[in-house]
Amino acid sequence: MKLVLLSGGSGKRLWPLSNDARSKQFLKVLPSDQGRAVSMVQRVWRQMESLGLADQSFICTSRAQVDIIESQLGDVPVIVEPERRDTFPAIALISAYLLDVEGAADDEVVAILPVDPYVEEAYFQAIVGLEQALEAGDAEMALLGVRPEFATSKFGYLRVDRDGRAKGEASGGTKDPLRVSAFVEKPPVELAKQLLAEGALWNCGVFCFRLGYLRSILQARGLPWSYAAILEGYGTLPSRSFDYEVVEQAAKIVAIAYSGTWKDLGTWETLSDEMEHPFAGIGTAVGCEDTHVINELSIPVVTMGLKNAIVVASPDGVLVAEKGYTSALKDVVKPFSGRPMYEERYWGSYRVFDYSRLADGTEVLVRNVELFTGKNLSYQQHARRTEMWTIVEGTGDLILNNRMTQLQPGDVVQVFAGMWHAVRAHDRLAFVEVQRGLSLDEEDIVRRFENWDEIVAHCAVLS
């Protein structure tokens, strides 16, 4: 059995900490056993490691998140989506990858898990039990259902056959699966109450099926089905949810009920419940109650007399909200989704200090760049921008127009438009970069090599 974590959308629901480059699952706001804050993805991966599940597990993500996954989890097996689409294409890609690249058999079972639930270990044990449930129920699809604690219209529900109500408790004795009879998406509270009374379960987005099952669906629909073909034609796969395209069409669906802790930390209100410290960062709180402050800036945040509030300051913006309002955040911040001001990459991180557009259209960006020891930026060239670097800390190698020189604190580097350049950190290298030009976007970057040895060999030939 394989387990694949789906590390999806960027999302603005935890703005200003989450942005296009830093999704909520990477925010280090959860307490860990060692007392250091960890991210949702770190917490989930560690839980899977401690249960011995990591060896059979993968993470599926977009290109943009590969760096931060490596930075937070180290070298873990990653399946990379060619572009961001919905869960149907992503799970098709996963299945084909496991069959074609990993050599899994058609009857091998895979469980797809969201990367961001806040759960206890029994959740993973229940997921492992899905393989047996699929078998025992002679089903095409096995789902994990969470035994609801209260009636809410925030989640989707799995309706199960009444005669199976007493069965299927993962944390109870029997593992006989429940039969899923219907799906109810975010019902009104009245209906939710009725569903609870019936024994319906929250749909927590965990799908389990045989790899061959999905491949046969792809083939029957005339869609690309080999890994190579899916990679190539990813854009032609319907950008729809896996629930809609596959799960709800399945002839026989079973479920196992999980009744342990399961929290969706998707809003500041729910996330702050799990935060260990009421104040993180520089500053102070006076006379505040039930209030959480996260300050990522280097200037102080002072809060006074607040009740049930969340205050978050990051390079992307400042949020001050009564907690009950944070579920509406996503739409409120839509107009403010500009360039991310902070990004973590596998080679280090950067923070934007300032961005402006001058009257003549010239763009100016001032940022701090930090490279981890031994890491390098790719060999690249810009057509329309100039970069001025002032080395602040650390040492490194600079390649500029194929010539290699040493960098040390206080050095200034001028990278004019058209100059091929790369830089590698000997020890943690930090520099302030002023970019100036008519186009500071990704489109203006031509990258040739990522690997330092290749870069050096290439330049040796040219010089």
Next chain:
Amino acid sequence: MKLVLLSGGSGKRLWPLSNDARSKQFLKVLPSDQGRAVSMVQRVWRQMESLGLADQSFICTSRAQVDIIESQLGDVPVIVEPERRDTFPAIALISAYLLDVEGAADDEVVAILPVDPYVEEAYFQAIVGLEQALEAGDAEMALLGVRPEFATSKFGYLRVDRDGRAKGEASGGTKDPLRVSAFVEKPPVELAKQLLAEGALWNCGVFCFRLGYLRSILQARGLPWSYAAILEGYGTLPSRSFDYEVVEQAAKIVAIAYSGTWKDLGTWETLSDEMEHPFAGIGTAVGCEDTHVINELSIPVVTMGLKNAIVVASPDGVLVAEKGYTSALKDVVKPFSGRPMYEERYWGSYRVFDYSRLADGTEVLVRNVELFTGKNLSYQQHARRTEMWTIVEGTGDLILNNRMTQLQPGDVVQVFAGMWHAVRAHDRLAFVEVQRGLSLDEEDIVRRFENWDEIVAHCAVLS
């Protein structure tokens, strides 16, 4: 009659907008007739101009505020304190300046006014009336008293003779002065109620006296009394308040009662009452009531569901407070009073993007510097720091080691320790500066000339 505005202390009561370089009176948060926000000092000076009083008026301030006064008011007569002390030395300096530099006569009357009250024009008319009150009352000191609107322990009170109660209304008919019998500093509310019933007035810090009167006091106490001597021996004058050292010792004190608008905008709670717009800057408010937001940062501030709150974000920090708590702000922010991150000067302004101290003690400061057209930085040298400038916008002249060159956007300037340098803007010149060194404070700067022609002449001789 002369009028002198006392532009005093920096103060943290309006943190994070006020800092050591930007006192509350310079914050542009008040509405003006033209719809543009103005500062307290701009509002007061414009009121005095419109009443034709500006020609006989001066501003007394410290060296640190001269630049911003020129930037906000233009070329106004300024009396500069050699160092920041209390109001007794400042008013001694003012009197000597008017006598010795302006050539005023001993019996010329001066009125000293705080720079930051929020008042209507009748306030200034009442102040003009103080000259006549001094005369009519045959007094040594004439004060302006504000007719209290409510009993509060926030202010000081002037007790006046009961038989003078009906008299002395500036906005009424008669101008007969009231006789001041006692001073009560910030009484408990119970006493304040009693004082109101008696007809006592709020002491609003306006003093009126003859110049010769103060000079004779200085002479009698053996203190320096000429302008030159006071400048020279400023540090020897007692650092005490003028109320204590002079007013309360005077044999006969009269007062005029003013019953128009008078507000002390000393806290965010009182100041926000006068703010025209609930939201200034980038961002948005959703579901907020009685809430004011000022955002000076270039990133958005989003507020949701707040009630009776003030949110202020500036390069110095972020304040989020229930308004009633803001009177305690001064003490709360004391631990966070680091270097000012934003300063306005007569030559332009700067904004600090980042300041850090590395493990080896090296300090690194990244800031944006803007010079107004035609203005220059002084000819200076640093012993312990290196500066790297990247010109972002505008053009200018650079003098580096006595050689003059032209600056244009994209240029990089390296100013190493020991290099004499100066820069002048042809048109608005903006550059990003990275300072690096063992000491980035003012002590490390040796300034030789301020005037550009002198700098050029000096360098011509050397080169």
